[in-house]
Structure formats: structure tokens, C-alpha cells
Amino acid sequence: MSSIFSRFIGVSKLNLKTAIAIRRFHYNHGIPGIPVDGKVVLLNNSKNGSQTYLVGTFHESIGSANTVKKVINHVRPDSVAIEMCKKRARLLSQGRVNPSLCMDMV
Secondary structure (H helix, E strand, O other), X not given: OHHHHHHHHHHHHHHHHHHHHHHHHHHOOOOOOOOOOOOEEEEEXXXXXXXXXXXXXXXXXXXXXXXXXXXXXXXXXXXXXXOOOHHHHHHHHOOOOOHHHHHHXX
């Protein structure tokens, strides 16, 4: 019984160490001026070599907007995806908000 328990503990410690290593790797985005606190996460696709920077934001937050600007200016991505609520998406799709205004915000 103790060998089963020790194997279980060993697996748990290994998984925890792996999870911590992965977490540190993803949070190490390398963008100057942005803390590695989990608000910006770097995801690497090992199959095609692509990189995705995931930026956590708060709606209408100047701090979040500044973080997004820093990431875009540093990374110079090929594309930017924005998650927004249905109300904001509808306003944008109905032409009630100028799309270039969105880029001015970020």
C-alpha cells in the first residue's frame, strides 16, 4: 500500500513541477515594460511555430488599453483578434461605431 501511495505522490509532484514550469514559460513573454503576472500569456504552437499573445483586459480600462498597445507595438502581429460582448459587436457590425476608432483605442 505504501508503494502505491508513494507512486501517487511522485506523480502529483511531477505534475505540479511540470505545471509550474509550463506556467513560467507561458508568462515569460519577453515584452519590456509588461509584468509577467499572467495578464499577458505567450502560447507557442509546436506544430507550425506560430505564437499567440493572449492579453487579459478589463472593458474601458486605460491600463488594459496601454498593455494592449505595448504588446501590439512590440510584437507587430500579423493579426489581432478582439473578444467583445454582443452589444459592442452589434454596434460595430451595424456601422454605428467606426472600426478605425477601435484601433485608436488600442
